[in-house]
Amino acid sequence: MAELLQFVFSGLTVGAIYALVALGFTLIYKASDIINFAQGEFVMLGGMTTVFVALAGVPLPLAALIAIAVTTAVGIALHRFAIAPARDASPVALIMITIGASIFLRGVAQIVFDKRFHSLPSLFGGDPINIGGAAILPQSLVVLAGAAIIVSLFWLFIDRTLLGKAVIATAANRLAARLIGIDTRRIVDFSFAVSAAIGAIAGILITPIALTSYDAGTLLALKGFAAAMLGGIGSAPGAVVGGLILGMIEAMSAGYISSNYKDAVAFVIILVVLVGMPQGLFGRAKIERV
Amino acid sequence: MSVRALLETRLLSAIAVAAIVIVLPLFFPSGYYYRIGALVFIFALAVVGLNLLMGFAGQVSLGHAGFMGIGAYAAAIGPVHFGAPSWLSLLAGAALSGVIAFAVGRPILKLKGHYLAVATLGFGLLVAIVLTNEAGWTGGPDGMAVPKLALFGWRVSGSDEWYWISGATFVGGFVLALNLMDSPTGRALQAIHDSEIAARVLGVDVARKKLTVFIVSAMYASVAGSYLALFNGYITPEGAGFLRSIELVAMVVLGGMGSIVGSLVGATVLVVLPQVLTVFHEYEQALLGLIVMGFMIFLRRGIVPSVAAVIAGWRK
Numbered sequence: 001m002a003e004l005l006q007f008v009f010s011g012l013t014v015g016a017i018y019a020l021v022a023l024g025f026t027l028i029y030k031a032s033d034i035i036n037f038a039q040g041e042f043v044m045l046g047g048m049t050t051v052f053v054a055l056a057g058v059p060l061p062l063a064a065l066i067a068i069a070v071t072t073a074v075g076i077a078l079h080r081f082a083i084a085p086a087r088d089a090s091p092v093a094l095i096m097i098t099i100g101a102s103i104f105l106r107g108v109a110q111i112v113f114d115k116r117f118h119s120l121p122s123l124f125g126g127d128p129i130n131i132g133g134a135a136i137l138p139q140s141l142v143v144l145a146g147a148a149i150i151v152s153l154f155w156l157f158i159d160r161t162l163l164g165k166a167v168i169a170t171a172a173n174r175l176a177a178r179l180i181g182i183d184t185r186r187i188v189d190f191s192f193a194v195s196a197a198i199g200a201i202a203g204i205l206i207t208p209i210a211l212t213s214y215d216a217g218t219l220l221a222l223k224g225f226a227a228a229m230l231g232g233i234g235s236a237p238g239a240v241v242g243g244l245i246l247g248m249i250e251a252m253s254a255g256y257i258s259s260n261y262k263d264a265v266a267f268v269i270i271l272v273v274l275v276g277m278p279q280g281l282f283g284r285a286k287i288e289r290v
Numbered sequence: 291m292s293v294r295a296l297l298e299t300r301l302l303s304a305i306a307v308a309a310i311v312i313v314l315p316l317f318f319p320s321g322y323y324y325r326i327g328a329l330v331f332i333f334a335l336a337v338v339g340l341n342l343l344m345g346f347a348g349q350v351s352l353g354h355a356g357f358m359g360i361g362a363y364a365a366a367i368g369p370v371h372f373g374a375p376s377w378l379s380l381l382a383g384a385a386l387s388g389v390i391a392f393a394v395g396r397p398i399l400k401l402k403g404h405y406l407a408v409a410t411l412g413f414g415l416l417v418a419i420v421l422t423n424e425a426g427w428t429g430g431p432d433g434m435a436v437p438k439l440a441l442f443g444w445r446v447s448g449s450d451e452w453y454w455i456s457g458a459t460f461v462g463g464f465v466l467a468l469n470l471m472d473s474p475t476g477r478a479l480q481a482i483h484d485s486e487i488a489a490r491v492l493g494v495d496v497a498r499k500k501l502t503v504f505i506v507s508a509m510y511a512s513v514a515g516s517y518l519a520l521f522n523g524y525i526t527p528e529g530a531g532f533l534r535s536i537e538l539v540a541m542v543v544l545g546g547m548g549s550i551v552g553s554l555v556g557a558t559v560l561v562v563l564p565q566v567l568t569v570f571h572e573y574e575q576a577l578l579g580l581i582v583m584g585f586m587i588f589l590r591r592g593i594v595p596s597v598a599a600v601i602a603g604w605r606k
Contacts, residue, residue: 035404082583089590092350096543096586099536104579111572222411222532229408264419267412274409275397 002133007255008248009131013140013209015247016147017043020202021224022231022239023154024195030171030234031184031191033091037098038078040221041105042199045071047212048109050204051118060123068200074105075196079189102217109214122208139208146205150198151240158236167191171234230270232283241281246270300472303551304465311457315450324449326565331456332517334557335463337541338550339510342467344539345548346476347503348483349399350407353414354538357387357508359421359530361515363428366436366525371427376439380516384509391508392501399500414535421527433526436519452521459517460554463510467550470506479503511538544585546592555593559585 021039028036049067054060082097089097124142128135158164169177170187178184202220203212210216227246231238246266253265274280311331318324340354361383368379398409421428428434439446446455470476478499481489490496519525528534537560545556563581567574589596 035407082587086587086590089586092344092543092547093586093590096540097583099540100579100582100586102579103582104576107573107575107577107579111576218532222415226408226412229405233404260423261419264416267415271398271409271412274401274405278401278405280405 003255005132006134007251009134009136009140011248011251012244013143013247014250015244016143017202017206017220017243018223018227018246019240019243020147020150020198020205021220022227022243023151023236024199024202025224025228026234026236026239027154027167027191027195027198028188029228030236031167032083032188034083034094034098035091035225035233036078036192036195037095037221037225038102038105038217039195039199039224040217040219041102041109042071042075042196042217043203043206043220044109044212044214044217045074045105046200046203047120047207047216048113048118048203048214049200050207051120051212052113054120060120064204067204068197071200071203072193072197075192075199076189078196079192083188083192084185102221106215106217113214115214117211117213118207119211120204120207137209139205143205143209146201150201154198154236163190226267226270229280230273232280235280235282238280238282300465300468304461304468307464307551307554308461311461315453321449324453326562328449328452328456328521329518330554330558330561331453331460332514332521333538333541333561334554335456335460335517336511336514336538337545337553337557338460338463338467339507339514340538341542341545341547341550341553342470342479342503342510343507344542345546345552346471346483347479347500349500349504350403350539351410351504351507352407352532352535352539353410353412353417354507354511355530355532355534356414356417357391357511358515358518358534358538359417359527360387360390361512361517362436362519362525362529363421364512365516365519366434367427369437370434376437376520377441380513380520383516384512387508387512388505391505395501395504395508396497399497399504411532411535414530414532418527418530418532421530428527431527433524436523436525438523439520446520452517456517456521459513463513464550464554471550475499475502540582543592544582546594546596549592549594552592552594559593 021043024039024042025036028034028039046067049070050060050063053063053066058066078098078101082101083094086094086097122137122139122142124138126137126139128137129141130136158167166177166182166187167190169180169182170184174184177187206212223246224243227242228239229242230246231240231242249266249269250262254262257265314327315324318327336354336358340351343349343351361380364379364383364386365376368374368382369376374382394413398406398413401409422431446452471479478489478494481492481494482496482499486496515529518529541556541560542553543556544559545554546552563578564574567577570577585593591599
């Protein structure tokens with residue numbers, strides 16, 4: 001029982017991070033139909049910037065805020081200078097631009113920072129807490145709480161603010177949104193900023209547990225993308241559920257089957273789910289007009 | 291275009307590509323360039339296959355490095371563990387890739403767009419994970435040495451020899467792809483690309499055509515993977531990984547989706563660029579990213595189609 005609880009906690013912790021990355025994918029996709037493969041680099045930038053600003057002597061909370069600001073600026077720059085100039089290009093070309101951007105950001109990160117692994121101290125110490133026989137790191141609880149707060153804020157924002165409604169309108173029909181006076185370009189700008197900030201926060205939260213390095217983003221982007229697709233692309237609840245499920249499957253198969261094959265088990269399950277539900281868990285079928 | 295004119299353009303482009311393969315070495319200042327040339331043709335072969343799938347049938351694959359990995363490890367495991375000749379192992383790898391593409395493709399090709407992307411990505415990862423973990427067969431994460439290719443007592447080892455073999459194979463694959471695209475299957479694929487529902491209404495067996503091109507493209511990738519393994523003499527599971535898959539897709543898109551000549555151009559750019567950029571040392575990756583972004587922003591339909599459009603514009 002204690003063993004199971006241990007696996008559940010580690011699954012939830014990793015899953016919460018996947019959920020945040022998937023949420024970033026979802027927001028940009030909703031506003032612009034673009035799959036942003038540089039999403040993982042936002043996570044890396046969040047973690048790495050915090051590490052290096054803190055090394056320069058800045059207190060940790062302030063360093064984290066600076067990292068979020070820097071990453072948000074990078075997100076906006078990505079949209080303004082790379083995506084917006086190619087706005088009418090095909091989806092594949094736009095995806096290639098984001099892939100180019102992710103190579104670029106990795107390249108810049110290894111020059112500005114370095115190629116080594118880095119960690120951050122946890123704000124609440126490194127001694128595990130005993131819950132029902134399972135040893136839980138305090139940082140795991142911080143990750144879970146942080147993810148829960150961000151997801152709630154995201155939901156409040158989308159559901160309760162005018163700007164959130166404008167994002168939904170843009171997602172539903174860009175032309176119609178523009179006709180009723182929504183500046184859709186600014187909405188996309190904004191969604192890149194928020195996605196980058198969410199990614200940065202995910203990176204800061206996970207670094208005390210998982211270490212970070214200039215190339216840490218690739219794997220996270222891959223997992224976050226898979227989680228978003230599992231949930232159904234464009235669905236925010238789907239992204240969160242998809243992320244948690246993915247983290248849970250990984251933790252369970254690492255614990256009970258083989259840690260070498262945890263990713264394999266996760267992807268086999270994703271394949272089976274998608275074959276059975278081709279639109280993901282929460283997605284809706286698009287109707288093609290002939 | 292009449293059938294005859296079509297045959298002529300096909301013949302002409304095949305001759306042009308063959309001429310490039312033959313004439314290019316005249317301008318090589320050193321043996322090193324044979325190596326780069328061989329790499330370009332090997333990657334171009336895989337890219338032609340992937341372009342059939344992406345550019346003509348409109349189906350994306352983020353897992354094609356998986357098939358390259360199967361071909362690569364077939365060329366290594368056959369001789370090492372079974373004492374089979376390399377060329378037979380290469381053929382066995384291609385056949386295995388075809389069978390696996392059939393088994394995997396049947397369920398996942400029902401998926402569309404980004405869902406297909408994530409399914410193929412998952413497939414590619416599965417291959418890489420198996421290759422990494424079955425160390426008894428594959429040498430694990432450290433990889434394994436690949437015995438040299440021997441054909442009827444001729445041991446192929448020099449870069450120049452590989453240049454000619456891979457160049458000749460590329461021309462063969464190029465001609466095959468051109469023919470395939472002008473066949474009824476090719477036309478059906480283009481109809482699927484334009485509108486799947488419309489194609490189905492016209493009586494195209496959509497699932498079967500998609501599966502056919504998926505199998506063909508998997509076999510192209512497998513042969514290219516075997517060549518790369520035999521040429522380099524060493525393989526690691528990284529060659530089957532996600533980044534390699536992305537690289538292949540980037541070559542297709544950069545050269546131009548749906549342009550077979552573009553496949554050669556895309557492969558050339560992304561094989562040669564990193565070699566050139568090594569002089570910039572640590573700035574290499576950042577520059578590579580910038581150049582990929584620049585190409586896609588300014589030549590968004592890919593190099594060959596964009597340049598062709600510009601030239602057509604001048605003629606008016």
